[in-house]
Amino acid sequence: MAKKFHPTPNLDQLESGPWPSFVTGLKRLAKDKDYVVDLLGHLEHSYKTRKGYWKGGTVGVIGYGGGVIPRFSEIKNEKNEPVFPDAAELHTLRIMPPGGMHYDTKTLRQFCDIWEKHGTGLIAFHGQSGDIMFQGCTSENVQKAFDEINEMGFDMGGAGPSVRTSMSCVGAARCEQSCYDEARALRSVVNSTLDDLHRPALPYKFKFKFSGCPNDCMNSIQRSDMAIIGTWRDNIRTDEALARKWFAKHGVTELVNDVIARCPTKAIQLKDKAKVGKGASISSVAVSDSQALEIENKDCVRCMHCINVMTGALATGTDKGATILVGGKRTLKIGDLMGTVVVPFFRLKTDEDYDKLVELGKSIIDFFAENALEHERTGEMIERIGLVNFLEGLDLDVDPAMVSAPRTNPYVRMDGWDEEVAKINAKKAAA
Numbered sequence: 001m002a003k004k005f006h007p008t009p010n011l012d013q014l015e016s017g018p019w020p021s022f023v024t025g026l027k028r029l030a031k032d033k034d035y036v037v038d039l040l041g042h043l044e045h046s047y048k049t050r051k052g053y054w055k056g057g058t059v060g061v062i063g064y065g066g067g068v069i070p071r072f073s074e075i076k077n078e079k080n081e082p083v084f085p086d087a088a089e090l091h092t093l094r095i096m097p098p099g100g101m102h103y104d105t106k107t108l109r110q111f112c113d114i115w116e117k118h119g120t121g122l123i124a125f126h127g128q129s130g131d132i133m134f135q136g137c138t139s140e141n142v143q144k145a146f147d148e149i150n151e152m153g154f155d156m157g158g159a160g161p162s163v164r165t166s167m168s169c170v171g172a173a174r175c176e177q178s179c180y181d182e183a184r185a186l187r188s189v190v191n192s193t194l195d196d197l198h199r200p201a202l203p204y205k206f207k208f209k210f211s212g213c214p215n216d217c218m219n220s221i222q223r224s225d226m227a228i229i230g231t232w233r234d235n236i237r238t239d240e241a242l243a244r245k246w247f248a249k250h251g252v253t254e255l256v257n258d259v260i261a262r263c264p265t266k267a268i269q270l271k272d273k274a275k276v277g278k279g280a281s282i283s284s285v286a287v288s289d290s291q292a293l294e295i296e297n298k299d300c301v302r303c304m305h306c307i308n309v310m311t312g313a314l315a316t317g318t319d320k321g322a323t324i325l326v327g328g329k330r331t332l333k334i335g336d337l338m339g340t341v342v343v344p345f346f347r348l349k350t351d352e353d354y355d356k357l358v359e360l361g362k363s364i365i366d367f368f369a370e371n372a373l374e375h376e377r378t379g380e381m382i383e384r385i386g387l388v389n390f391l392e393g394l395d396l397d398v399d400p401a402m403v404s405a406p407r408t409n410p411y412v413r414m415d416g417w418d419e420e421v422a423k424i425n426a427k428k429a430a431a
Contacts, residue, residue, distance in 0.1 A: 003034040003086070006041030010048060029121045036120050038087035039136065045075060045083070059091050059139050061146045065199040067094050067156030068142055089138045090120075094131035094157035095149055096190075099183030100170040101126065110152055118145035128223070129207065130167035131157035161375075162200035163193045163365065164207045167220075171212035171230075177307065178212035179230025179320040180348035185357060186210050192358045196365060203372040206365055213316065214302045220328065220339070225378040226364055227325040227339045228346075228357070232317035235297040236307070238285035243313035247287035255287065259306050267299035268306060285313065321347045326364060326390075327379030337379035340387060342394070344401035360394075367393050 008023075015021045023040075030036040046052055059070040069092040075083045082088035111132070115121055120136030127133040132154075137145055146156065158164030166189065169175070171182035189208055196202065209220030212230040220227035247255060252270070260268045273292045276284045283295040295306075295314075307314045324346050325339030343360070347353050364378070371393070372381040382390045391398060 002031060003037045005030065005037055006044060006084075008040055008044040011040065011044050026122075033120065034086045035136065035138075036087075038084035039090065039120065042073060042075060042084045042087050054090065059142055061143050061156065063198070064156050066159040066162050067198070068092070069094065069159055087136075090135075091137045091139065091142055093119075093134040093137065093142065093146060093149070094127065094129070094159055094165065095134060096155050096157040096165045097126060097130060097132050097167075099168045099186045100173050101167075102170075102173065107152065111149070114145060114148045118148075126167075129158065130165045130209075156198065158197050158205070160200035161202045161204050162198075162206070163196040163202070164205050165197075166190050166208040166210065167218050168210035169212050169217040171210075175212060176311070177215060177230075177304070177316055179232060179316060180212060180228075180322055182210040182212045182230075185228060185322075185348065185354060188354050188358050189361050192362060193365065202365070202369050204375050204377055206368060206378065208361065214304045215308070221325055222328050222336070222338055223330065224328050224339070225326060225368070226361060227328055228322045229325065230320065231302050231323045231345065232320045233345055234317035234319040235281065235283045236295055236300065237315040237317060238283055238293075238295075239313055239315070240285050243285045243287050243293070243310065246310050246313050247291075252291070255293075259309050260293075262305050264303055264305075265299045265301055267296045269294045269296075321345050321349075324360070327377075327382050329377045329379050332377055333375075333380050334383060337377075337383070339379075340382065341399075341402045342391065342396055344399050363394055 005027075011023045014023045026036055026040055026043075030040055042053065053074040054071040055074050057070040057072050059068045060066070061068065071090040071092070073082055073084060073088045073090070077083055111123060111134075112121070115123055115134050115137075118137060118141040119134055122135040124133035124135060134145065134149075150156075166186050168182035168186040169178075172178040172180070173183065186208070190197070196206070206226075207224040208226050208228070209218040209224035210228045211218045211220045214229060214231060216227075216229055218224075220229060250258075256270060260270055270287075270291055271294050273286055273290055276282075276292045276294045281296060281298040283297055284292050286292040307316065322345075323341060324343040326342045327337055328339035329337050346357065346360075348357065367390070368378050368381060371385065372378065373384075376384075387402070388398070
């Protein structure tokens, strides 16, 4: 006989709106699971008192130091017994997804069957760290569930002060904007850092994210300690047939307002065909018999807006690679940080290129492990020790593209420049 539901007036209100509610899903699971009946009661108590009642602990699987998020209920009666005994433990297994997050239906059904048997049945695709989140399991069933998931070929994701689960966009598998093989890059880096992922020994978490183009669908610049974002070095490519087709459908008003006016560096102009310039850095494409777009590529900052709006008519260049940024993170000690460029262009075409990427990733992790303070992210470490010291530690050259923000003062002091030049010339003469 199924367990009687607890009164849930606060949760019931969440089902009253026009949108689907997670409460409805939990109630459906609760018809066959006493575990979820008590979970609903526990959640209702939290809503009523406006407090959380889950505490951490130590729960894991054999051979791994991370990957399980322990949760034990603190709601007890006067005898120190759980008020909701069937939901006294609610652990979460973090499982690493495949690159690009590709699944077939057989795999998804297996996941569901395993978690129906060992847990609540709640699965999240995907958590903010990219993991498949198997939510709600007792200590007794954690190992059993993982053994079956592991038999399918899936590994534990990151948790604790370790390398966390990496994410890549679908990229080259389905997206025409891809500038490198994201899944290959992810697999190469993850396979080389498994020990740091499975056995937490770092000052704090470290995340890799791989986006195939500057659209950055993985939010890597905001959310990862090392972001690999696809880019290109040559000119934007053009296709006149598709450009004319786009113009015939959308017209000059939309072209001016939605493409040209939105270019952040004003690199795009609409000109008479006869007046379009020529040069090594200029891309041009006719949109009608009399008008053409002119793109000054040396002013392009790869924001992707024009390519997104006129996909096909405009496209990424052919000299492709990635920009590598380090230090992105959410709020911790000094507030949100976006990644800082450490390698403006990293070529990713050959086996050797991907090997170099792996070595750079391992070097950054090693430097982080040796120099960061406890509970400090990579970006905070760089803020504390200085970018120059970080670059020197990794033997990377300083580059103008590493600017973190444009100058706000248009004036430059030139006093002292002549003296500096004289010193440099004197040193050269002495040498």
